[in-house]
Structure formats: structure tokens, C-alpha cells
Amino acid sequence: MNKNTKPGRRLFGPGLTVGTLLLALPSTTPAAVSDADFNALRDTVQKLSEQVQSLTQTNKLVEQAHEQDQQQIQELRAKLSATQQTAEDAEQKSAAAAAAQAEPTPGVPIDEATVNHNFQMLGDAEFQYVNADHQNGAFVLADFAPIFLYRGGDNILFEAGFDTTIANNSPNGGDYTTTFNLSFAQLDYVLNDYMILCAGDMLLPLGTYSERGAGWLNKIPDDPLAVDALLPGSGVGAQLRGAVPLGDAGKLLNYSFYCVNGPGSSDGTGDAASLDLGGNVGLRSDGAVANLHNSPAGGGRLAVFIPFKPRYDLELGISAAVSQWDNAGNHLWMAGVIDAALHLGPNFELKGEYIATRYGSDDLGTINQNGWFVQAGYKLAGLNVELPGINNLELVGRYDALRDGLGNTTDQYTIGGVYYVTTALLLEADYEFINSSDPTQPSNQLILQISYGF
């Protein structure tokens, strides 16, 4: 159907005809019209009227058809639009597929199934500068101390720590020496929630410093004098350790008991100067497998850990060890340590240890040694002062005392600061005042250190 068709025009023609006929009738001659003419005319008018009605109905039908046609046109337009959209989508998908085929295949996503996270490397690295009186200032330490962890399932862990350092060979020779030391290497088996069995070369829990003294953990670059001088760092043997909760508030009873080869003699004799705290590892350099003396050493630590709330806690511990030390097994070496640590919020820490040791000797009889240190740190973030960098700064101080039982006494006062670039990257600067009866010791020294824990 032609949509331009005007239905009104169809009515106009017949209507005009009827009107013309009506106008053509003579109004002044009613008597002259016969009945036949009248009837004929009436019939004609009636037919025309019927024709008009028919045309009117036809017009209505045409209008209805027109409306239907319009609706149909709208539907067709909508379908056409949808079809065009579908075609565009198909074109886009086709283009994307072509582009994807043209690009290189992406790598396999890294997920838990493809990566072995059982192996981890932690550790720390330090770089140190020291300027002591009567000596030339020097960069004295480049230390890389990785800890390798391998977890076998939920309960087994193997961990080993190393220390790699370099040192020059003056005054006896040129060049330099690289040392690669095994700090510890142990296998840990979690027996249950409260007991862990360890075996290997272990850091010994005589006090807490030996286990918590890694470079980035210790806020002062060097070790406490008494810890270095009086205690073995590690021992080869087996250890049972763990913690038992005391109530639901986080209190713990920590314990560790161990059996290791113990100290030895550097030359096999029982002379006092021959005590070698870390020398008896159970395998002689000639390949023989033997403890250097008759009996292994035994020791342990008991401690209570009391958290008042997160970052507020107190830990008190007592530890001891006893062992033969000379090859003949004639003399005992004994050590006792009392340790304490207090944290009052994230910004304040106070800790210390008292160490006493005693050992017999062939030449000097019984040697009694003791020493202690107290260390405090305060992060200036606790002051809530808005100054540049101040919130990253921690002030530290330590007092060290050492009585070596061989006539030497040393007191050392250390003050300094730590600037935390991040929580694990530390810039440390300390100045030490040393009062020692040993004339070879400097009276003061400056230590600068960069530490990073990873």
C-alpha cells in the first residue's frame, strides 16, 4: 500500500456529485416532478448515500490498515536495528579474535600450583663503617647473612643461616679473606601444638640475644660484650622446645632443653686460655667422629611471656648450661643467664641480660666470669611531633659490663640512633665510650651501619 494515499480524497468525489445533483434540482417546480422522477431521484440519492456510507467504512478500514502498516514498519525498523547491532558485535568479535591470534601466547599464570613456596630465603645484610681512636677509620664489614628455609609439609622445616664477610689480612699479609660461616643449620619437627623437636647446629637459647640478634633486629651494630665473650653462639645436638599457654590472655610458659657437644679446648689442654666455646662440633678436621671430651653438654631455658595487650609485654627468662670442656674431661664449664625484655607500646623497648659463667682450668683454677647489658630504645614517633623525619627516628642506648675472670674488666656506654627508611631498612649511628683494663681496647669509637632485613 502506498503510504501517501489520502483516504479523504475518495470521499470528495462522490460528495461533490451528490451536491451537484442537489443544486441542479429546480426549486420552483415541485408540481412538475412526477412520481416516477421523484422515486428515481430518491433511489439515486439513496444509492449515493449508501455509497457514501460504504466509502466511509472503506476509509475506516484503510485507516486501520494504515496504522497496522505503521506498526509493522516500526517493528521492522527495530528488527533492522537489532540485526545491525548483531552484525557490528560480530564484526568486533571477529576483529578481537584476529588480534588475539596475531599476538604471542601469554605465559602460564603463576599460581600456587606452579610455584614451590615451600622454599624461602630470609635474612639480613649489613654494611659497616668504624672509626676508633688510635686506628684508621674503615669500612670494616660487608655481611650477607641469608637464612634458607625449606618446609616439608605442615610440620617439618629445615633452616640454615650463613654469614659471608670479608676482611683484610693486615698486618700479616696482603689481599683479603672471605669467610663463609654456617651460623646454624637445623631440622625442626613440630610434634604437636606445644612441642618442637630440633636437631642440627642450633642457636642456643642461653638468654635471648643469640636467637634474636640478627643485624636488623639488633638496634646497635655490635653485640653486647658479655654475650660475645662468655656464651657459645650455637651447638650441635638436639633440642626440645615449645610453649604452653597460661590462660587465654596470651601468657606463655616458654621452654627449651637441649643436648649438644658443648665447648671444647682449642689445643686439647685444660689451660684457662684454651676454652673454645664454639669449637666442639663433633666432627674433627681429620675426619674422625668424636666428641672432644667424654660427655655432651646439657642446658635449657624457662621463661614466662606476659602480654598485657598487643605491643605491651614482659618476658622473663632463666637459662643455664653445663658441660665438660677440656679433652681429658677434668673440668666443667657452666653458664647461667637471666634475661628480661619489656615493651611499652610500639615505641619503647627495654631489655637486658645478666650472664655468669664458671669453668675449671689446669693453670688458673676456677675462673669466674660475668657480665651484663641493659639496652633501651625509644622511637620518637611516640612524641607525636610533626617534624620531618622525626617519626622514623629511634634513640638507643646500652650499657655493657664484662668481667672476664682473667683480670680484665670492661665497661662500655653506647648511645646512638636508628633511622628507619622502612621497617626493615635501618641506618644506624652509634658512639661508644669504652673503659677497659685491656690496653688494646680503644677508648671510644664511632660505628655507622646500614642494615636490611629481608
Next chain:
Amino acid sequence: MMLAVVLMGVLVGRPAGAQPPTDTSSTNSAAAQASAPATGQAPVKKQLTGAELYSIHCNRCHAERYPTERTGAQWKTILLHMQVRANIPGQQARLILQYLQENSGR
């Protein structure tokens, strides 16, 4: 002596690996876990959340590391190392691990 103690511990204590996973969804919520108090019952006991235990134990030796620094699987290995080094009981270690894994880098 130590062997006897170990054997006794193995026999008495439940092997950690055989323990069912602890449902810590409620204890790890921000709010303190507490049983509903009722008249005549024992006083409400607060159980520490994984986040609280994480702060408590880390701060003993060093500042807390961000959980996002490691993946969940990496934290599992590291936490076993810290469980040994810091003498953390198994149940507390599991709460800490759940906290770390829920907030880990991936």
C-alpha cells in the same frame, strides 16, 4: 632423658598435622571473641585474634612486617620458622597464619 620426654610428648600430644583445621573465622574477626554471657555462668573470656597475636609476637623482636609483603603460601613457611624461633604455640600460630593469609599480597 630427652628421648623419653620426646616420646611422652608424642604420645600425649596430638600430632599437629593430624589436627582438624581450627575454625577461626569468628576468632579472627575484629571484635574480640567471647561466648555469650549468661547469668550464673563463668565470666566472659576474651580470645586473642590472629591480628592481635601477630602484633604481640612480632613486637617481641622486631617491627611487624606488612602481610602484603608475602603470599599466603610464603607466610606458611615463614610462620613455621617463627613458630620455632619465637616459641609460639600451635593454635596461636594457626590464628596468625590465617590472619596473614587473609591479608597477604595474593
